[in-house]
Amino acid sequence: MPRILVIEDEDSVRENLVDLLEAEDFEPIAAANGKIGIDLATSEIPDLILCDMMMPEVDGYGVLTALRQDPLTATIPFIFLTAKSAKADFRQGMDMGADDYLTKPFTRAELLSAIMNRLEKYANLKKYLAPKNTVIQLSPKMQLLEISLHQAINEHNFQEFEVYYQPIIDIASGKIVAAESLLRWKSSKLGMVSPTEFIPLAESTGLIIPLGKWVLKSVCQQIRSWHNAGFYSLTIAVNFSVLEFNQPDFIDKVVNFIETNNLQPNCLEIEITESMIMQDFNSAIATMNKLHSLGVKIAIDDFGTGYTSLIYLKNLPIDTLKIDRYFIQNIANDYQKSAITKALIQMGHNLNLQIVAEGVETEAELSFLRQHDCDSIQGFLISRPLPAAEFEKFLLNNKSLSI
Numbered sequence: 001m002p003r004i005l006v007i008e009d010e011d012s013v014r015e016n017l018v019d020l021l022e023a024e025d026f027e028p029i030a031a032a033n034g035k036i037g038i039d040l041a042t043s044e045i046p047d048l049i050l051c052d053m054m055m056p057e058v059d060g061y062g063v064l065t066a067l068r069q070d071p072l073t074a075t076i077p078f079i080f081l082t083a084k085s086a087k088a089d090f091r092q093g094m095d096m097g098a099d100d101y102l103t104k105p106f107t108r109a110e111l112l113s114a115i116m117n118r119l120e121k122y123a124n125l126k127k128y129l130a131p132k133n134t135v136i137q138l139s140p141k142m143q144l145l146e147i148s149l150h151q152a153i154n155e156h157n158f159q160e161f162e163v164y165y166q167p168i169i170d171i172a173s174g175k176i177v178a179a180e181s182l183l184r185w186k187s188s189k190l191g192m193v194s195p196t197e198f199i200p201l202a203e204s205t206g207l208i209i210p211l212g213k214w215v216l217k218s219v220c221q222q223i224r225s226w227h228n229a230g231f232y233s234l235t236i237a238v239n240f241s242v243l244e245f246n247q248p249d250f251i252d253k254v255v256n257f258i259e260t261n262n263l264q265p266n267c268l269e270i271e272i273t274e275s276m277i278m279q280d281f282n283s284a285i286a287t288m289n290k291l292h293s294l295g296v297k298i299a300i301d302d303f304g305t306g307y308t309s310l311i312y313l314k315n316l317p318i319d320t321l322k323i324d325r326y327f328i329q330n331i332a333n334d335y336q337k338s339a340i341t342k343a344l345i346q347m348g349h350n351l352n353l354q355i356v357a358e359g360v361e362t363e364a365e366l367s368f369l370r371q372h373d374c375d376s377i378q379g380f381l382i383s384r385p386l387p388a389a390e391f392e393k394f395l396l397n398n399k400s401l402s403i
């Protein structure tokens with residue numbers, strides 16, 4: 001049972017946190033001021049510390065500084081809790097080595113997600129630890145990445161980010177019927193940063209929330225602009241992380257951007273993965289049902305790699321199955337992959353789902369998929385993900401591809 005030290009001078013806040021942590025099966029330890037907090041951290045060595053920033057005498061910065069100087073406590077994950085939301089305070093905390101920062105009022109889900117992410121990261125780090133008393137330091141590259149990501153969002157106002165679009169082609173007609181939006185980051189300091197590096201970081205720091213909101217807003221504006229240009233039937237898919245999907249205002253956000261841009265809800269498709277659904281099945285289904293009743297489309301992404309029992313599929317309010325690229329690669333020559341994919345296509349069609357094959361790279365893969373009635377394809381055979389302007393050219397030049 002992980003032990004969590006709560007350092008908070010306001011009695012009601014501290015007691016609430018302790019109750020919540022107990023209810024979630026953590027072992028909370030409470031400190032009513034910074035001095036007691038430092039003593040308890042040193043004597044108890046908790047697994048994680050939640051610390052208020054504004055406290056009399058020794059404040060949150062003072063606690064963090066003291067703990068980071070002692071090898072025994074230097075590596076304990078440290079999350080600031082504060083009502084301050086000024087950018088300078090935020091940066092100061094992160095620069096001093098805080099692991100995360102939650103601005104009050106935060107939701108229970110945000111708090112628990114921050115705790116779980118940090119505990120998980122710490123557990124992974126501990127595995128690689130040399131003998132005791134070694135001070136863990138994030139690699140300078142990871143530190144720089146984290147600081148740069150904060151700056152790109154909070155100071156540079158998303159200017160370093162761009163949404164790319166990868167075409168999805170209907171096999172029968174050869175027409176572009178949809179595109180998947182994919183986030184790219186060109187940092188002024190680091191150059192192009194791979195999404196496989198910065199998305200997990202954005203998720204573990206909670207920065208995925210503002211970032212995902214910006215993506216959704218950009219995509220909805222872009223759909224409006226393409227519809228104005230005459231591409232009425234284009235659906236754009238957006239990927240969401242579990243943290244975003246579980247935000248209490250997630251549906252409101254989606255509805256707000258659809259209405260602001262005067263869009264038909266069915267031109268937006270939400271891509272979620274099987275594991276996201278299985279993490280909290282009932283709450284995921286409730287959110288999916290609400291979105292679906294509004295007319296928003298829902299796709300299961302990377303299908304086949306997760307844990308969804310096929311029987312569940314018939315109960316899910318979904319429109320599309322995206323078969324994971326693993327099954328598609330070399331499908332024509334791999335008996336097992338081809339058997340599974342044929343079954344998935346057939347089963348999906350029985351449930352009235354559209355089937356998209358991901359990661360199609362060769363003519364042989366396409367011809368297999370065509371032969372077995374897959375609906376559409378996405379992958380380098382058609383196009384890599386493109387900046388909006390290039391995708392628009394692609395739309396204009398390739399109204400119907402000869403595939």
Ligand SMILES: [Mg+2]
Nearest residue numbers: 180239271301
């Ligand atoms: Mg996707």
